[in-house]
Amino acid sequence: MEITKDTTMGEMLRYDMGIAGVLMRSGMHCVGCPSSVMESLEMACMVHGLDVDQVLDDIKTYLEFKQGKTEEA
Numbered sequence: 001m002e003i004t005k006d007t008t009m010g011e012m013l014r015y016d017m018g019i020a021g022v023l024m025r026s027g028m029h030c031v032g033c034p035s036s037v038m039e040s041l042e043m044a045c046m047v048h049g050l051d052v053d054q055v056l057d058d059i060k061t062y063l064e065f066k067q068g069k070t071e072e073a
Helices: 009-015 019-026 034-038 041-048 052-072
Strands: none
Touching: 009 019, 009 034, 009 041, 019 052, 041 052
């Protein structure tokens, strides 16, 4: 799955729950909020005053690291 600024919070979390940790470290502590699942990453970042490009980079770094770990196993 390719995660973009338009990917909803719910789609990301269904794809990989580990993304929740990335979001919470970024300052987005409402990851489990029912209303957040329909928000795009861009909208959620805007609401929280976060740089969407930085958060997206952090998510992609997490997924790349996890993929690398899976391939090593």
